[in-house]
Amino acid sequence: MNDNERQFEDFVSNIKFDDIPDPDHRNKLEQDLLRVLTKQPRHKQQPLKIWRIIMKTKMAKSATAAVIIVAFVLSITFFNNSTSKVWAIEQSIEALSRYNAILFEGSELFLGENGQLQMRDVKTWTVANEDQTKVEKERHEVDGVPTIVTNGVETWRYDPQTNTVIKNRPYGTPESWIGSHFFEQLSAFHEEGVINDWKVTYGKDPVTGRQRIFLTVAWFDKRYNGPRSMWFEFDVESKLLVSMKQWENSNWEGPSRIVSEKITYYENLPDELFEFEIPEGAKVIEE
Amino acid sequence: MDTSSKVDDEKSLLARSHDDDSAFVQLYRSHYDAVFRYCAHRLFERAKAEDVTSEVFLKVVENINGFKGNEKQFRCWLYKVATNAVNSNLRKAARRKRLLKFACEHSNGQDANCAVPAEKFALLREAVLTLKPRYQTIITLRFFENLKLTEIAEVLGSSPGTVRSQLTRALAKLRKVLAAEFTNQR
Secondary structure: OOHHHHHHHHHHHOOOOOOOOOHHHHHHHHHHHHHHHHHOOOOOOHHHHHHHHHOOOHHHHHHHHHHHHHHHHHHHHOHHHHHHHOOOHHHHHHHHOOOOEEEEEEEEEEEOOOOOEEEEEEEEEEEEOOOOOEEEEEEEEEOOEEEEEEOOOOEEEEEOOOOEEEEEOOOOOOOEOOOHHHHHHHHHHHHHOOOOEEEEEEEEOOOOOOEEEEEEEEEOOHHHOOOEEEEEEEEOOOOOEEEEEEEOOOOOOOOOOEEEEEEEEEOOOOHHHHOOOOOOOOEEEEO | OOHHHHHHHHHHHHHHOOOOHHHHHHHHHHHHHHHHHHHHHHHOOHHHHHHHHHHHHHHHHHHHHHOOOOHHHHHHHHHHHHHHHHHHHHHHHHHHHHHHHHHHHOOOOOOHHHOOOOOHHHHHHHHHHOOOHHHHHHHHHHHOOOOOHHHHHHHHOOOHHHHHHHHHHHHHHHHHHOHHHHHHHO
């Protein structure tokens, strides 16, 4: 145990907690549990003896082996449906809360010089604030060029077309952190009826074959930046969000405004990533 | 009773608890206090801790037939179920707290709920609750439940090395918040 640990242990040893179990609560809960137990179907030993008698004949053994093989094949085929019993949004909220930094890789929709909507490659590194509600640090790269960089104190916005950097002191409009808090809010909106579409489906990643959960949500409410529709893909095993898409309408119509095809999680990211190097010859405007 | 016979006893209790109600009750009695204390240390409130303890054991009743591990794993499993239940409770409480804070800011602090607690206990509560749920779990399991790093790692489904570095980070954060208290102790 190091000094820090010893000091903290000394500190807490002087604190009196109200942590003596109350026998009344213990007994009451015991009664409640017994009531649940009596209602719950329990294992029975009897069928095992009958099973052993049946399995004495060769024919029964062969038939059983065939049934087991068929059941095994069927269980693999229908595994997608069985995963529905193991996932809940709370599990993903819990899994996401462990990470403070995320890298999103994908594409975004933009209005090109020809007036047409086009997609361009983007990469965004983000670090959350203390309570994981907002993005504190961000580096947003378009086709490999950093266009927005903030270290939480200063923000640089770079326009490669005009080779101009606009430097703002605070980070004007911090984005909401796409982490546990975001899904917690989404779940709360769902409970409160703000979200008018919430659907969970199951499937597999076509490349890796890993089990996936797909959540689609949509809402109209303008107070929550509506209308919006979103599509999320979670990994069954890690419960983490692995890709997402967002539309600025409530029907998942047309090209997505933002697509994140790959999402990588980190406990933290180096500060250097969130410092902006002024490009040679760039005009700097301080606001 | 010596340690080996206690372990054997618990093993058979676990095995029997799948289809024997009285065995389950014995198992419940031998773990109730630890689960309640863990919840009390995480939530800092008796009433909430009792509610969450009930939630934990109801989940255990529902899932005990699927549990296939040994006694040590059963203890870790209990802490895991308790940790999820506590975190879910804290998330709901955080939502309520945000609403309460908003109400306090608009009532000039006249509401009784807006009073700022000043004791050492409250100080620790405030400090611990500023940590991420995962760090709170590590601090509580390490300092209040005296679990080893390997056991905490098993509860959190992580490696002891990661738990060690997260413990260091959590303590550094607590040290910042409780700086004055730590200095007074010297």
